[in-house]
Amino acid sequence: MTTTARAYLTGFGRYLPGPPVDNDGMAARLGGDDAVTARIRSSILASNGIRQRHYALDEHGEPTELNEELAVKALTAALDDRGIAPSDLRMLATATTLGDVLVPGFANMVHGRLGGGPMQLLSASGVCASSMAALDAVVSKVRLGDHPRGAVVASELPSRSLRQRRYDGFRAGMDAHFLRWMLSDGAGAVVVEFQPHPTRLSLRVDWIRQVSLAHDHAVCMRAGMSGDATHVGGTWQDVALADAQAAGMFVLRQDVGMLDDLAQAGIAQFEELVDIGLVDVRHLDHVICHYSTNVFRDVAFDALRRRIPTLDTDRWFSNLETRGNTGSASIFIALEEAWRTGRFQPGETVLLAVPESGRFSFAFAQLTVVAPTRPQGASS
Amino acid sequence: MTSATSTDSATDTAAGGASLLERLGDVWLELEDHLAKVPVLQRLDDGTVTLEDYLRLLFNLRQQVIDGSLWIARAASNFDIDHFELRAAAIKHAEEEHRDHFLLEADYVALGGSRAELRAGRKNVGSEALSGYLFTYASRPNPAGLLGAMFIIEGLGARRAAQWAARFQEVLGLADNQVHFMTYHQEADGAHTGDMEAILTSGLIDDATADEIVRCAQVVARLYALQLEELDR
Numbered sequence: 001m002t003t004t005a006r007a008y009l010t011g012f013g014r015y016l017p018g019p020p021v022d023n024d025g026m027a028a029r030l031g032g033d034d035a036v037t038a039r040i041r042s043s044i045l046a047s048n049g050i051r052q053r054h055y056a057l058d059e060h061g062e063p064t065e066l067n068e069e070l071a072v073k074a075l076t077a078a079l080d081d082r083g084i085a086p087s088d089l090r091m092l093a094t095a096t097t098l099g100d101v102l103v104p105g106f107a108n109m110v111h112g113r114l115g116g117g118p119m120q121l122l123s124a125s126g127v128c129a130s131s132m133a134a135l136d137a138v139v140s141k142v143r144l145g146d147h148p149r150g151a152v153v154a155s156e157l158p159s160r161s162l163r164q165r166r167y168d169g170f171r172a173g174m175d176a177h178f179l180r181w182m183l184s185d186g187a188g189a190v191v192v193e194f195q196p197h198p199t200r201l202s203l204r205v206d207w208i209r210q211v212s213l214a215h216d217h218a219v220c221m222r223a224g225m226s227g228d229a230t231h232v233g234g235t236w237q238d239v240a241l242a243d244a245q246a247a248g249m250f251v252l253r254q255d256v257g258m259l260d261d262l263a264q265a266g267i268a269q270f271e272e273l274v275d276i277g278l279v280d281v282r283h284l285d286h287v288i289c290h291y292s293t294n295v296f297r298d299v300a301f302d303a304l305r306r307r308i309p310t311l312d313t314d315r316w317f318s319n320l321e322t323r324g325n326t327g328s329a330s331i332f333i334a335l336e337e338a339w340r341t342g343r344f345q346p347g348e349t350v351l352l353a354v355p356e357s358g359r360f361s362f363a364f365a366q367l368t369v370v371a372p373t374r375p376q377g378a379s380s
Numbered sequence: 381m382t383s384a385t386s387t388d389s390a391t392d393t394a395a396g397g398a399s400l401l402e403r404l405g406d407v408w409l410e411l412e413d414h415l416a417k418v419p420v421l422q423r424l425d426d427g428t429v430t431l432e433d434y435l436r437l438l439f440n441l442r443q444q445v446i447d448g449s450l451w452i453a454r455a456a457s458n459f460d461i462d463h464f465e466l467r468a469a470a471i472k473h474a475e476e477e478h479r480d481h482f483l484l485e486a487d488y489v490a491l492g493g494s495r496a497e498l499r500a501g502r503k504n505v506g507s508e509a510l511s512g513y514l515f516t517y518a519s520r521p522n523p524a525g526l527l528g529a530m531f532i533i534e535g536l537g538a539r540r541a542a543q544w545a546a547r548f549q550e551v552l553g554l555a556d557n558q559v560h561f562m563t564y565h566q567e568a569d570g571a572h573t574g575d576m577e578a579i580l581t582s583g584l585i586d587d588a589t590a591d592e593i594v595r596c597a598q599v600v601a602r603l604y605a606l607q608l609e610e611l612d613r
Contacts, residue, residue, distance in 0.1 A: 145555025194553070194554070
């Protein structure tokens with residue numbers, strides 16, 4: 001019989017660039033202060049509930065950092081939190097929606113900037129749930145005993161492409177406006193090891209499940225294509241770049257009409273985890289769910305409460321309102337804050353949930369808080 | 381296998397072989413007494429062993445594992461044509477073992493240890509004594525007594541290494557990939573032990589050689605346990 005090791009999260013880090021930016025500061029950095037855009041902005045902000053967020057942009061809207069720099073700073077924070085160095089890592093998995101460059105992969109760029117020694121890399125691509133795909137990869141390799149220690153970082157810097165210049169010259173509808181006032185910059189990272197932290201609490205990864213329903217759904221969140229379906233000749237790579245820009249193909253879009261379906265599909269996936277017994281609704285101490293707007297918080301919370309009537313809002317953690325929606329990085333940025341602020345006690349469980357609108361993907365993970373069993377024994 | 385038959389003459393090969401195995405069995409029991417007093421194995425037994433203990437054990441074993449196939453190869457080169465079977469067996473054995481340290485290194489690295497530090501390590505005082513004795517013995521003409529050394533070392537691999545591996549996995553939560561070296565030896569050394577028992581009972585061994593084998597086994601058993609007692613010293 002094959003015996004696997006266990007995987008523990010032993011270090012947590014985040015990086016949020018610049019000072020917090022309030023709702024008035026958004027327009028100053030991103031532009032779009034005409035009357036129509038301003039009205040759409042205030043409407044979106046009113047429903048998503050985000051009060052402040054961070055941008056790697058100065059007060060004039062000019063970029064201050066690279067996405068890979070955000071990633072390295074979050075990783076460094078996680079490594080410092082664990083008390084190890086980049087040279088202690090044997091694997092690095094990264095997640096981002098858009099790296100700084102087209103080629104090579106984001107993980108290669110982050111590794112190059114981070115330093116350390118030889119290591120296995122994975123650049124998970126996608127949107128919000130790519131962070132969980134990256135986590136799953138490192139956790140799997142640690143469990144197999146292939147690597148003693150790895151790190152996962154999810155990093156997003158969408159603000160560069162949310163500035164007014166991307167929206168000039170074509171008539172932007174709701175699909176193009178929606179994400180502009182939702183997304184912001186940041187990075188979150190975790191360290192994964194086969195032994196718990198020698199002297200303090202760790203989070204054991206009990207399971208990770210990810211599923212795509214792309215077979216049954218059209219594209220929802222997208223950039224680089226015209227319309228809502230791909231066809232030969234209809235991607236940004238097929239046409240002159242100036243034409244792609246003029247057609248608004250570089251704008252990040254969301255088919256907002258599909259989002260109710262997304263929420264319902266996510267709830268159905270959660271119900272399935274309950275049905276097959278992976279989620280024990282009698283023992284769910286903390287829920288950290290990534291969502292883009294408080295509207296979905298209420299939908300998701302109501303759905304969970306149907307299965308867990310005793311679920312109270314105290315067990316629900318989100319920092320969307322103060323840290324913004326940082327896409328794939330959000331789940332780690334929330335986990336880091338929940339960890340750092342001392343919410344977790346030994347024996348408690350933590351459910352992570354990440355719905356991804358890209359083309360309907362859902363990722364869940366269950367963690368259990370564990371105390372150090374042998375403070376004197378584990379290697380540092 | 382009775383004590384009466386064990387004193388029979390060397391020409392009674394079946395009885396002589398059985399007698400030799402019985403005498404080696406007594407040496408094995410002495411070894412087990414020593415192993416029961418080795419601190420790291422006591423901690424393994426009572427479940428207080430640490431990851432650091434396991435890393436130190438691998439670190440200390442590696443320096444001696446490197447020498448294993450070398451002294452066997454040296455012994456092979458010192459068997460004359462009258463001991464052709466022993467020479468053939470030793471050459472085969474050396475060939476099968478000369479990459480074993482790579483397995484150990486892979487485990488060490490999979491546990492978070494540094495391959496460079498492992499390779500820069502030196503033998504502990506027990507390993508120094510063991511290697512020194514074995515290389516000296518292997519330099520003699522027709523060093524058939526080394527079958528006693530193999531009985532002990534292969535026996536540890538076949539009978540104990542996999543138990544140790546399973547216990548380390550149980551206590552420390554390790555994956556199979558982190559205990560390859562020890563689990564591999566259950567199979568490989570089990571085969572070697574079978575080959576050797578065939579030689580020990582084949583009639584190739586006369587009384588004087590049997591005495592040498594038993595003596596060598598006694599020395600190696602003591603030095604091997606010493607190697608486990610003297611971690612890092």
